[in-house]
Amino acid sequence: MTTALTTSAAAPAVDTPDGEYAVRLSHVHKTFGRPGTAAPVLDDISLDVAPGEFVTLLGASGCGKSTLLNLVAGLDRPTAGTIEVPGARPALMFQDHALFPWLSAGKNIELALRLAGVPKAERQSEAERLLELVRLGGSFKKRVHELSGGMRQRVALARSLAQGSNVLLMDEPFAALDAITRDVLHDEITRIWAEQRLSVLFVTHNVREAVRLAQRVVLLSSRPGRIAKEWRIDLPQPRRIESAGVADLSIEITEHLRGEIRRHVQQP
Numbered sequence: 001m002t003t004a005l006t007t008s009a010a011a012p013a014v015d016t017p018d019g020e021y022a023v024r025l026s027h028v029h030k031t032f033g034r035p036g037t038a039a040p041v042l043d044d045i046s047l048d049v050a051p052g053e054f055v056t057l058l059g060a061s062g063c064g065k066s067t068l069l070n071l072v073a074g075l076d077r078p079t080a081g082t083i084e085v086p087g088a089r090p091a092l093m094f095q096d097h098a099l100f101p102w103l104s105a106g107k108n109i110e111l112a113l114r115l116a117g118v119p120k121a122e123r124q125s126e127a128e129r130l131l132e133l134v135r136l137g138g139s140f141k142k143r144v145h146e147l148s149g150g151m152r153q154r155v156a157l158a159r160s161l162a163q164g165s166n167v168l169l170m171d172e173p174f175a176a177l178d179a180i181t182r183d184v185l186h187d188e189i190t191r192i193w194a195e196q197r198l199s200v201l202f203v204t205h206n207v208r209e210a211v212r213l214a215q216r217v218v219l220l221s222s223r224p225g226r227i228a229k230e231w232r233i234d235l236p237q238p239r240r241i242e243s244a245g246v247a248d249l250s251i252e253i254t255e256h257l258r259g260e261i262r263r264h265v266q267q268p
């Protein structure tokens, strides 16, 4: 049996006894273009990610998931509302690994370490440590084109971790990978999240992926993007994508996602 606790959008997101948060969005609105000339993409989003929490964000295509992530990353500013990230600027990881192809795996990571202010003398050993962490020890000198898709995403993850933040924003990072490679990387991100005490906000279209990874799944509605529903996922980790618990909860969440997509498509 699954244990899913549903909460309304207005309820406190998670138990944060000290009022602590790694990310806090308060009444965030986002409209592209001049105010009054376009419909808001995000409308009154309030969401906390607790320290060490793993939250996945689901929603119909175009509902504003990436927009929300970009706002938290500081790549864009909300039209109204506030976003607070008390620690270092969050690290962002995309589906497209965006590695520099002319650099080796290790040098890609060293570059991120340099931008994070890590002294030159420490960069190589730190890059090697991060490659070990993503199980690519010994691949320091490999060029990007010599790496498989899964290996590139491991390097991209190591590079994100090199930015020195314990808040990791992930925008469909495994969407381009085959199912088996994705499954292996699910295990890896779960392990690294727990070991490094990361706070993760992870965007995906894949409901099973969302349930397999997260402590909490947040479903966004579209036009405008609002928090439609949340599920607290209490299934023990590590989880398997094919397990009954993940499957049952995925069916329930998919039904709600379908409803949102239908509503989105029927709107003029």
Ligand SMILES: Nc1ncnc2c1ncn2[C@@H]1O[C@H](COP(=O)(O)OP(=O)(O)OP(=O)(O)O)[C@@H](O)[C@H]1O
Pocket: 032, 033, 041, 059, 060, 061, 062, 063, 064, 065, 066, 067, 068
């Ligand atoms: N820079 C921009 N200028 C104008 N409109 C934008 C901009 N960025 C996003 N949008 C619009 O905002 C809406 C939400 O886009 P966003 O990429 O955040 O959705 P999404 O939920 O991540 O979609 P998908 O799941 O397909 O990746 C879309 O209608 C998109 O066209």
